[in-house]
Amino acid sequence: MKRFIPVLVVGLTVFFMGLAGCEDTYSSAVKYGMRTDPLMIAAQPGDLGQDVYDPDRPGLLPLFKAQDVLVPENPMSAKGMELFATNKLRDPMLIPADFRQKAEEALTAMFGTPLDPKVEGIEPAAREKLKLDDKELKEGSRLYRIHCVHCHGVAGNGHGPTSRWINPHPRDFRQGLFKFMSVDQTVKSNRPPRREDLYHTLKNGIEGTGMAAFSPLLKPEQLNPIVSYVIHLSIRGKAEFDFISDAFDYTFDKATGFKVVAKEGLEPAGVAEALKEYLNLNISKWIESQDPKEAIQVPAYDWNYNKKDPKQPEAGEWKIWKDQKDDAKKALIRGAIARALFNNEKPSLPEAAEILEMRGEDPKAVDCKQCHTDYGRQAKFKFDQWGTLVRPNNFTNGVFRGGRRPVDIYHRVHSGISGSGMTPFGKTLSTNSIWDMVDFVQALSYPAMRSKLGVQID
């Protein structure tokens, strides 16, 4: 008996360790499953609720179940069930069971399982361009399970076990929206990112959030499969999203409650075909984004810019720039231009006012201050398109989530940040004004630079 107990303890320990297994892939029993959490179909981020000063408490956002919107502490509860009644949120659990079952089967047939991911139903050329072959996806899935799933969730829904405690919340890939991209969003909005953008996020992390840098721990031959897998999760989630939001009519009647019916002509047997169509529509957008011609063009500052007549550079801004005695004076003018645009005020220097006139730009159309109140120091939290609260950047901190290089900030000003309230200014502002703005916001966190630009923020 004396010897039995220690042997039993050792034996049980070894047994339970053995149960854990030696595999680092998903178990074959794990499935993606149909989503059960509400979809956000907000047209404007502000549709979901008011701007607030405080962030949300853990576990409230994003919504896990439709009923959670009624929890009093939930920042969305002010709008309550009205959000569902006005179709700003859609509850997938209301979809008829036979359609849900067919959708789940079709999604499994098209996208596989976490252990064996695949993408069926698209052109081989598209699969090759986006690197979505089975081998790449399998390796990506294995690495994702080790490094990413605890925040981003099995289906890439941002609902992993750690996610509850992280603010800003981990990205939900299923809407096909990504924030920090180098794809021109002024041509069309909400375009998918390039592979390089996702790679950049993995490699460098996102400063100021819980997304850490994975380089040098993971090498390029490991980061690239993860990029492929993230794309896989995103296109799977988006096909599901488009199907749920687009293929059904959602109505609310005070007497009878919510009713969800399939749109005219859609039968359970046609679900697989419908999903395939949604997938291919999305794939074509992804393919288009990979084209280098669709990347944001970043020209250098043009001291000879003449908006009214590009063929006459000597009649343009150069008239003013050439009269400045040194670079210091030029910097002051550029700072004045940017500050006027930022705060929607009259420029503090006459040269700046002249240049803004020549460029045909009205500070009213820019007015960064309305979101980045007091240079971001008093900005309020706003709802984004994922149904979480985020705050416009505080530039005095010197933290730039999408990257701190000047070209990164140029991308943000030019094409905005998809999903958040940051709008693209690429069509509103000239290249020169964007560069003025980039140098201005970069300088905001450095007192010495602020004085060079003649900027007073206190």
Next chain:
Amino acid sequence: MNKFWGIVFAVVLAVCGLSFVVSPWMGWGLPEGVSTHAVAVDNLWYVILWITGFFFFLTEAILVAFLFLYSGEPGAKKPQRATGVPPALSSLGAILHDPHRIEMAWTLIPSIILLYIAFAQIGTWAEVKYQKNMPEFGKKEGNATIVPLQVDVSARQFEWRIRYPGHERFTHWLKGDKADAADFASFAKKPQADDVHLVNELHTWTGEPTVVFLTTRDVIHSFNIPVMRVKQDALPGKTIPVWFVPTQANTAKVGDAFVDGKRFKGKANDKGIYEYAKNASGQFDFDAEPANVWDLPCAELCGWGHYRMIGRVYVHPSQEQFLEWLEKAEKEAHARTGSR
């Protein structure tokens, strides 16, 4: 049958002894030390290892011996209480007969040993940790003026955010002009627009000191470079300096890129700093096979990502190559063209 536990403990002791003996050939020992701190730190490590190892084997051997000698069968007569002292230890009879003296002996002897260790390590601790011993700006060493590399390392969950001075500013400091002392001293607390920011990459060069100003943005982390024998907790609210002088390099220029993990051909001078031979084209010679990947793993549990909070240390073989790298890194960090 009752010898079962005696056998178990004897086997465990034998395995410990065997692994201790074979560890150098199995690579289980300390990693190669590549800083000037390494000699003193490793010496202390070995002194403590031998002292504690000796007492470990002594006490465990006595335990195993007792387990064998006094393991009786159930129901057997209890062994007689030993009244005499074993012949081998008869000279210690005066102490061993008196319980009070035995207690004093095995309290005093460990105390003396511990006090010895405590005093033996003071010098090394002061050398490595005291701020008055840290490298200074513009210290003269023979004909050379030493200007240490200053790096600001800001730990955060789960990466190392590293800030270097700009290339122009740093080359200016290298002149060692006393007028630059104030600017040099301001680096730690005052970021500047021309600073170069990187993630998880700590670059330096051999032969001269590097001073790291360590901060944390959230919880306690620990800055740890095993091969340099430096370890320092990063405490919220504090800026803590850490310094070391690398003696070997591991980063080679291959074409236009800087690649780590290389083993250079050269030998140590009388200060222990490696001097690397250049080949006919004036380039440093290194082995193609990567062997010298030096990690910067966090050494204080900081959350779920602690396991992968690992940076990399790149030691260039000369100051010139480091400056070349810094210039390149600065261009990339302040890029105004391109996409990714």
